[in-house]
Amino acid sequence: MRQIAKPLVFAACLLPALRLAAGAFHVAGVSLGADPVAALLHTCGRWTLNFLLITLCMTPLRDITHSVGWLRFRRMFGLFAFFYALLHFSVFLLLDQAGKLHAVGHEIVKRPYITLGMLALLLLIPLALTSTAKAQRRMGRRWTRLHRLIYAVALLGVWHFWWQVKKDIREPILYACGLALLLGYRLWKRRQSMAHISVARFARTDGA
Amino acid sequence: MRRARNPSVTIVPSDITPEARYLSRRTLLAGGLGLAALQAVGRFSRPAMADTAAAGPGALTFTRNAAFSPAEAPNSYRDITTYNNYYEFGTDKSDPAENAQGLRIRPWSVTVGGEAEVTGSFTIEDILKPHPLEERVYRLRCVEAWSMVVPWIGFPLGDLLKRFKPTSKAKFVEFKTLYDPKQMPGQRSSVLEWPYMEGLRIDEAMHPLAIMAVGLYGKALPNQNGAPMRLIVPWKYGFKGIKAIVGIKFTERMPRTAWAEAAPNEYGFYANVNPAVDHPRWSQASERRLGGGLFDSRHPTLPFNGYAAEVAGLYSGMDLRRYF
Numbered sequence: 001m002r003q004i005a006k007p008l009v010f011a012a013c014l015l016p017a018l019r020l021a022a023g024a025f026h027v028a029g030v031s032l033g034a035d036p037v038a039a040l041l042h043t044c045g046r047w048t049l050n051f052l053l054i055t056l057c058m059t060p061l062r063d064i065t066h067s068v069g070w071l072r073f074r075r076m077f078g079l080f081a082f083f084y085a086l087l088h089f090s091v092f093l094l095l096d097q098a099g100k101l102h103a104v105g106h107e108i109v110k111r112p113y114i115t116l117g118m119l120a121l122l123l124l125i126p127l128a129l130t131s132t133a134k135a136q137r138r139m140g141r142r143w144t145r146l147h148r149l150i151y152a153v154a155l156l157g158v159w160h161f162w163w164q165v166k167k168d169i170r171e172p173i174l175y176a177c178g179l180a181l182l183l184g185y186r187l188w189k190r191r192q193s194m195a196h197i198s199v200a201r202f203a204r205t206d207g208a
Numbered sequence: 209m210r211r212a213r214n215p216s217v218t219i220v221p222s223d224i225t226p227e228a229r230y231l232s233r234r235t236l237l238a239g240g241l242g243l244a245a246l247q248a249v250g251r252f253s254r255p256a257m258a259d260t261a262a263a264g265p266g267a268l269t270f271t272r273n274a275a276f277s278p279a280e281a282p283n284s285y286r287d288i289t290t291y292n293n294y295y296e297f298g299t300d301k302s303d304p305a306e307n308a309q310g311l312r313i314r315p316w317s318v319t320v321g322g323e324a325e326v327t328g329s330f331t332i333e334d335i336l337k338p339h340p341l342e343e344r345v346y347r348l349r350c351v352e353a354w355s356m357v358v359p360w361i362g363f364p365l366g367d368l369l370k371r372f373k374p375t376s377k378a379k380f381v382e383f384k385t386l387y388d389p390k391q392m393p394g395q396r397s398s399v400l401e402w403p404y405m406e407g408l409r410i411d412e413a414m415h416p417l418a419i420m421a422v423g424l425y426g427k428a429l430p431n432q433n434g435a436p437m438r439l440i441v442p443w444k445y446g447f448k449g450i451k452a453i454v455g456i457k458f459t460e461r462m463p464r465t466a467w468a469e470a471a472p473n474e475y476g477f478y479a480n481v482n483p484a485v486d487h488p489r490w491s492q493a494s495e496r497r498l499g500g501g502l503f504d505s506r507h508p509t510l511p512f513n514g515y516a517a518e519v520a521g522l523y524s525g526m527d528l529r530r531y532f
Contacts (some may be wrong), residue, residue, distance in 0.1 A: 024502055027219055034283075034291035034498045035303065096496070099504035113489060164489065166352065167470060168299035168399050 009103045013080045016047045044088035049175055051081035056182040075131050082128045085121050113163035120156035123149050154179050174177045211304035266428040271359050272342035277345035283499045284426050285354040292432045295399050296392035304432035311391050313436040322458035325373035332436050347513035349513045350483045351445040355495045360440055361423030372459045382407045384455030400466050405458040406450035407463035443512040443519045445479045476532040481513035485532045
């Protein structure tokens with residue numbers, strides 16, 4: 001079971017991309033609807049956010065279930081977030097803007113929501129590059145610090161989504177709530193452990 | 209009524225409509241018989257099937273107004289009837305086609321009020337009876353920067369409004385959509401303020417390009433496209449085209465309109481298609497023409513959606529950046 005869990009999860013993570021590919025090339029009756037470019041753009045964007053939040057779920061799940069098994073999947077989920085973010089950007093660059101770099105540059109500078117999205121993608125790049133076990137070993141504590149960037153990426157991503165929605169912000173609100181919960185949990189845990197440390201220190205001075 | 213002498217559109221009627229549609233066109237009078245047929249098709253069979261055929265129930269009798277039809281090929285019936293912004297039935301483009309099928313479009317009445325000599329409540333049959341229907345193939349430019357080409361069936365809005373003899377105080381016309389959260393599930397959430405309201409300046413409303421549409425592709429309008437009667441103002445963003453109209457009011461002051469009310473810095477009363485005035489959050493300089501597929505690049509957006517020759521005069525001397 002342990003051996004096949006990872007490939008299975010990997011395949012499941014690819015499903016949204018496969019469905020989009022089927023729709024784009026009209027395979028097996030799958031269709032992307034009247035505006036296929038928008039469908040590709042929005043679906044990839046959504047799955048980027050989904051995978052960012054899923055990645056952020058692993059640590060709380062470890063704590064709740066007292067099982068470190070979850071962390072085995074964290075890197076894969078994080079890399080899938082990067083994969084869908086790259087697809088999202090590629091669709092924007094190559095299909096929506098027809099590969100016109102000056103137009104894309106202009107949009108990135110002029111539209112605050114695109115600036116945010118672009119920034120989130122850029123911040124994901126060092127995380128993807130240092131995602132190997134080797135890099136993790138070599139960087140030690142610096143790795144942990146660097147990978148806290150995912151909090152910023154997720155914030156920027158949700159904000160990017162919120163800002164581009166025309167009016168119905170119910171979905172961005174859902175993502176924002178999910179993210180608030182996941183980040184809030186980390187703040188709460190940090191406070192708990194800080195309190196622990198000060199109690200421990202106090203106990204030590206008391207003992208001495 | 210003023211007729212545009214030099215329409216800015218090239219006319220190649222044979223390009224636009226498959227011949228089969230002419231051959232299969234059925235004769236229905238615009239009176240009781242036709243309306244009974246209209247009523248009979250409140251519910252459409254799978255819209256996907258009927259890309260071209262205008263035969264069968266719901267076929268309308270109309271003439272083509274080639275003067276106002278562009279050379280561009282219209283989008284498929286499927287695209288036009290499954291990709292809709294109609295928040296009364298949900299905010300996803302596919303929601304209206306799913307959720308609007310239960311809307312009862314008969315009996316239907318329209319209340320006419322305000323600064324006019326003839327006011328009161330009229331049945332939809334009374335509203336439609338005197339107007340011969342014509343087909344106009346119009347570009348539809350959504351404020352979200354996508355566009356379609358739609359073969360509407362309708363009649364000039366001005367012809368309808370004149371029947372109510374608006375007084376000299378009638379400077380604007382206000383339109384109202386049905387408010388019925390039971391039938392329109394989207395109205396149970398407060399995405400917009402309900403009922404949906406729209407408005408035009410009286411001279412805009414009287415312009416021959418502005419129409420009331422009751423059909424598309426030769427057939428009665430599907431519910432998701434605004435049945436039984438909706439507004440089409442082709443030189444303005446699509447949201448001006450209010451659907452399922454139950455109220456018309458002539459007013460002296462500028463009416464409130466749904467989107468301008470929801471986000472006044474993003475949507476104005478005029479909402480003329482204008483590539484030079486961006487939406488605060490996205491560019492209006494270009495548009496994605498639906499139906500072009502994955503690799504169809506963006507098309508440049510034209511001032512007044514390509515109808516500048518006909519309508520730019522309505523706004524001479526106005527700062528269109530301010531009155532967006």
